[in-house]
Amino acid sequence: MRQGLAANALAAASEVAVVLLAMNGDDAAYGELVRRRQGSIRNLLRRLTRDAALADDLAQQTFVQGWLSIRGLKAPGAFAGWLRKLAVNFWLQNVRSSRPEVAIEEDLRTEFTASGAAQRLDLDAALARLPGDVRLCIVLAYSEGLSHGEISQTAAIPLGTVKSHIARGSARLRELLQGYGDMHV
Amino acid sequence: MSEENDAQLLALFARSHAALPSTDFRESFGVRLERARRIRTLRRIALLAAAAILAAWFMPSILQRTAAAAHTLGEFSGSYIRLVISPAGWAVSTLIALGVLVRTGSLRRR
Numbered sequence: 001m002r003q004g005l006a007a008n009a010l011a012a013a014s015e016v017a018v019v020l021l022a023m024n025g026d027d028a029a030y031g032e033l034v035r036r037r038q039g040s041i042r043n044l045l046r047r048l049t050r051d052a053a054l055a056d057d058l059a060q061q062t063f064v065q066g067w068l069s070i071r072g073l074k075a076p077g078a079f080a081g082w083l084r085k086l087a088v089n090f091w092l093q094n095v096r097s098s099r100p101e102v103a104i105e106e107d108l109r110t111e112f113t114a115s116g117a118a119q120r121l122d123l124d125a126a127l128a129r130l131p132g133d134v135r136l137c138i139v140l141a142y143s144e145g146l147s148h149g150e151i152s153q154t155a156a157i158p159l160g161t162v163k164s165h166i167a168r169g170s171a172r173l174r175e176l177l178q179g180y181g182d183m184h185v
Numbered sequence: 186m187s188e189e190n191d192a193q194l195l196a197l198f199a200r201s202h203a204a205l206p207s208t209d210f211r212e213s214f215g216v217r218l219e220r221a222r223r224i225r226t227l228r229r230i231a232l233l234a235a236a237a238i239l240a241a242w243f244m245p246s247i248l249q250r251t252a253a254a255a256h257t258l259g260e261f262s263g264s265y266i267r268l269v270i271s272p273a274g275w276a277v278s279t280l281i282a283l284g285v286l287v288r289t290g291s292l293r294r295r
Contacts, residue, residue, distance in 0.1 A: 034214060038207050046203075060214050064221045123201050141190055142198040170191050177197070 007032075019076035030070065034063050037080065040144075041087050047139045048091045050128045058094060062087040084144065085154050088136065095132050126176040130169050133157060137165040138173065 010018060010032040018036075021029035041062055045055035065086050073082055127135050133155070140151045148166065152159045268274045286292050 038210055039205050042205050056210055060217050063214055064217055123197060142194050
């Protein structure tokens with residue numbers, strides 16, 4: 001990668017400054033953004049996919065797409081949200097191109113009843129039981145800390161639907177986690 | 186943060202947030218980025234080549250049409266100039282100039 005600033009200077013720079021450098025074609029600056037953001041993007045995608053390898057693959061696609069289109073970013077301060085939206089779009093594309101969500105839900109339900117209530121159900125497993133768009137809203141609200149309005153923009157879902165998804169998803173998640181004794185924080 | 190989020194769920198999500206090692210991820214991302222860079226370069230070269238071929242293909246006809254248009258314009262402007270410098274043309278243009286001065290109020294006494 002072409003070196004714009006020294007690596008330690010980049011590491012110390014504010015995100016807006018690094019994004020501006022990356023927008024001007026500084027690949028080292030973009031590498032720094034990847035270093036800073038990879039954890040949150042991979043965690044978000046792991047929550048959504050429940051598959052570490054797939055999540056990392058989607059995260060890499062997200063960062064490559066980010067590198068290709070960063071010049072089109074309107075405001076450097078919006079980088080984190082823009083990148084998150086790219087990641088969500090890649091996940092949605094993957095969901096649409098893979099087998100239907102209902103089938104996955106059915107599989108899990110079978111596993112759930114077969115293994116019985118004694119089996120510990122972790123948070124990711126509980127999330128996997130939610131329908132895709134409900135899971136997306138829940139993850140963006142609880143894991144990413146987004147407001148309902150921001151979720152509506154990121155996921156391109158109407159605000160009213162976001163609110164009902166979160167209310168419904170939270171209730172379902174509480175129910176699932178309490179059933180398995182995983183709710184005690 | 187949303188006004189309706191459940192505090193217990195929030196704490197649970199925060200607790201289960203994993204710190205992921207980045208070295209392998211960044212290495213394989215570097216490989217993928219290099220591939221994307223090569224593809225982008227090839228695509229740009231292909232686009233430039235296509236543009237050059239199209240330009241070479243259409244250039245003779247574009248030049249021909251431009252020359253014909255310039256010729257027509259030249260003929261038209263020649264007759265227009267002859268009209269303007271005739272006594273009648275001079276009189277009409279003076280009247281138009283007077284009309285403009287009257288409309289803008291430039292002839293009024295201050």
